[in-house]
Amino acid sequence: MARVLITSGPTREAIDPVRFIANASSGRMGRALAAAALALGHTVEVVTGPAEVAPPPGARITRVETARQMLAACERLHPSCDVLIGAAAVCDYRPAAPLAEKRRRDASTWTLELIANPDVLATLGRVKGSRVHVGFALETGPLAGAHARAREKLAEKNLDWIVLNAAETIGGDRGAYWLLARDGSDRALGERTKEELARHLVPLVTARSREA
Amino acid sequence: MARVLITSGPTREAIDPVRFIANASSGRMGRALAAAALALGHTVEVVTGPAEVAPPPGARITRVETARQMLAACERLHPSCDVLIGAAAVCDYRPAAPLAEKRRRDASTWTLELIANPDVLATLGRVKGSRVHVGFALETGPLAGAHARAREKLAEKNLDWIVLNAAETIGGDRGAYWLLARDGSDRALGERTKEELARHLVPLVTARSREA
Numbered sequence: 001m002a003r004v005l006i007t008s009g010p011t012r013e014a015i016d017p018v019r020f021i022a023n024a025s026s027g028r029m030g031r032a033l034a035a036a037a038l039a040l041g042h043t044v045e046v047v048t049g050p051a052e053v054a055p056p057p058g059a060r061i062t063r064v065e066t067a068r069q070m071l072a073a074c075e076r077l078h079p080s081c082d083v084l085i086g087a088a089a090v091c092d093y094r095p096a097a098p099l100a101e102k103r104r105r106d107a108s109t110w111t112l113e114l115i116a117n118p119d120v121l122a123t124l125g126r127v128k129g130s131r132v133h134v135g136f137a138l139e140t141g142p143l144a145g146a147h148a149r150a151r152e153k154l155a156e157k158n159l160d161w162i163v164l165n166a167a168e169t170i171g172g173d174r175g176a177y178w179l180l181a182r183d184g185s186d187r188a189l190g191e192r193t194k195e196e197l198a199r200h201l202v203p204l205v206t207a208r209s210r211e212a
Numbered sequence: 213m214a215r216v217l218i219t220s221g222p223t224r225e226a227i228d229p230v231r232f233i234a235n236a237s238s239g240r241m242g243r244a245l246a247a248a249a250l251a252l253g254h255t256v257e258v259v260t261g262p263a264e265v266a267p268p269p270g271a272r273i274t275r276v277e278t279a280r281q282m283l284a285a286c287e288r289l290h291p292s293c294d295v296l297i298g299a300a301a302v303c304d305y306r307p308a309a310p311l312a313e314k315r316r317r318d319a320s321t322w323t324l325e326l327i328a329n330p331d332v333l334a335t336l337g338r339v340k341g342s343r344v345h346v347g348f349a350l351e352t353g354p355l356a357g358a359h360a361r362a363r364e365k366l367a368e369k370n371l372d373w374i375v376l377n378a379a380e381t382i383g384g385d386r387g388a389y390w391l392l393a394r395d396g397s398d399r400a401l402g403e404r405t406k407e408e409l410a411r412h413l414v415p416l417v418t419a420r421s422r423e424a
Contacts, residue, residue, distance in 0.1 A: 015233065017352045017379045019303065023230050024262075050236075052264065091231065092317040102352045102379060104361070105304040110326040116317055140229045140314045149316070167229045167314060 002209045004037045004044050004202075005081040006030050006059075007074065007120065009051030011067045013094035015112065018102045024171035025089035027051025029136070032198035033085055034059045042206060045081065047073045049088060067091055067117035078124050078131075082209045085134045085201075086121045089170060093117060125158030132209045134201070135159045140167045150180055161205065163197070214418045216249045216256050217293040218242050218271075219286065219300035219332065221263030223279045227324065228311035236383035237301035239263025241348070244410035245297055246271045254418060257293065259285045261300060279303050279329035290336050290343075294421045297346045297413075298333045301382060305329060337370030344421045346413070347371045352379045362392055373417065375409070 008030020012020040027048060035056040037044045046055040047062045047070055055061050062073045067090045078084060093114040103110065121135050137153050139146035150164040162180045169175030177189040177197055189200065220242020224232040239260060247268045249256045258267040259274045259282055267273050274285045279302045290296060305326040315322065333347045349365050351358035362376040374392045381387030389401040389409055401412065 012236075018235050018301070018350060018382060019233060019305075020235065021227065021231060022234055023232065024224075089230070093231075093315075093322055096321065102350070103305075105328055105331070107328055109308065110305055112324040112326055114322040114324055116319055119317070138230060138314070170230065 001040075002037075002042045002082040002206045003080060004034075004042045004083045004085065004206065005074065005077050006033050006037070006044060006046045006055075006085045007048070007070060007088035007090070008034070008046055008055065009049035010089050011049040011070055011091045011117075012065050013067065013091045013117070014098040015095050016099035016102050021091055021094065021114075022050075023089045023091065025049070025051065026171045027053045027055075028171075028173070029194045029198070030087045031055055032194040033087055033202060035195070036198040036202040037206070040202060040206065042083075042202075045077050047077065047088070049090075067094065067120065071118050071120045071123060074120055074124060078127070081131065083132045083134070083205055084121075084124060085205065087136055088120070089138065090120055091117060092119070119157065121157040121159065128158050132205050133157070133159045134161045134163070134205050136163045136165065138165055138167055138170060147178065147180070147186060150178070151186075154180055154182065160208065161201075163201065213252075214249075214254045214294040214421045215292060216246075216254045216295045216297065216414075216418065217286065217289050218245050218249070218256060218258045218267075218297045219260070219282060219302070220246070220258055220267065221261035222301050223261040223282055223303045223329075224277050225279065225303045225306035225329070226310040227307050228314050230314045233303055233306065233326075234262075235301045235303065237261070237263065238383045239265045239267070240383075240385070241406045241410070242299045243267055244406040245299055245414060247407070248410040248414040249418070252414065252418065254295075254414075257289050259289065259300070261302075279306065279332065283330050283332045283335060286332055286336060290339070293343065295344045295346070295417055296333075296336060297417065299348055300332070301350065302332055303329060304331065331369065333369040333371065340370055344417050345369070345371045346373045346375070346417050348375045348377065350377055350379055350382060359390065359392070359398060362390070363398075366392055366394065372420065373413075375413065 349362035
């Protein structure tokens with residue numbers, strides 16, 4: 001049996017003590033992946049941002065807020081894991097200088113400087129070793145460009161597979177998915193629920209882990 | 213019996229199709245206020261942003277995302293209501309020009325221009341008539357300054373009462389509250405749960421509505 005590390009949910013990046021930048025990730029994909037892995041008898045570690053839904057009973061849970069906290073938690077857990085599935089919608093930008101006090105409303109424009117967060121999957125990809133790494137690419141715009149960008153991300157992050165889905169999927173129950181592999185294959189998985197996608201994906205990636 | 217309009221939860225202000233600005237408001241205060249008003253036999257309209265918790269059964273619910281949608285829903289419901297309690301943590305800034313496509317990560321700084329949203333309570337305060345209006349002030353920093361800012365908001369928004377609480381209260385179960393009134397009074401309510409605060413506040417403001 002494998003040890004599976006799953007990231008889940010959004011991250012939040014503070015603007016001031018009240019406001020933050022986030023996205024609508026619900027944690028449902030991470031929950032579905034964790035449940036599918038537990039059902040196969042694997043050990044599951046979930047690192048989750050503040051999500052609507054909680055990971056399933058039986059998973060070990062580390063709760064974080066920010067992208068940098070998610071990376072730190074994953075760096076601690078990754079060495080002892082065989083499989084990494086990055087399902088979190090990590091905020092890839094954060095405010096450069098969060099304010100210590102809540103900014104009061106006034107009529108003037110507020111110029112906010114955002115800087116790039118560390119890339120959790122790319123960072124772990126540099127110490128991947130024989131582990132199996134899977135990512136997700138949430139893309140908007142024309143489909144051809146989305147496939148090309150997902151392929152680029154697969155390479156940049158040193159992934160074995162990347163699941164491409166459309167922005168409409170975020171926070172919802174189902175969506176259309178494509179599975180791109182390191183070997184160049186690109187398979188349409190059609191319209192599925194997150195549970196259906198998880199029950200397809202998890203056996204595939206954990207089998208690859210056993211082959212290694 | 214009164215018709216009570218309650219705003220609840222956060223709002224979300226789009227940066228692009230995936231990212232947004234929000235806050236950690238859970239909708240628990242709005243739910244507690246709605247439950248307290250329903251328990252007294254009042255008719256309750258709740259306008260809620262995307263919150264963790266749903267309004268109680270028996271309340272009429274209008275779901276919105278943004279501050280501008282919240283204002284539009286409230287402007288429709290306000291004329292037929294006797295009491296307005298603004299418990300939502302409305303984002304008072306939004307991106308000036310949301311992007312149509314998800315911005316891709318790169319190493320460069322991203323400069324985001326934010327502009328002021330309309331103020332829901334101040335806008336409705338200009339057509340208040342004989343209604344009772346109650347707001348909340350979430351303040352950070354030294355307490356003396358927080359009381360002065362809450363007093364300013366009470367005047368600017370043409371409120372009858374304003375409940376002052378600390379930023380730590382947002383998203384949590386309990387907090388320390390102060391109740392400032394139009395007549396100049398400022399009463400410490402002590403540490404309470406949101407349900408306890410609601411059971412104190414709602415009879416007070418609906419009784420005032422009946423006097424009018």
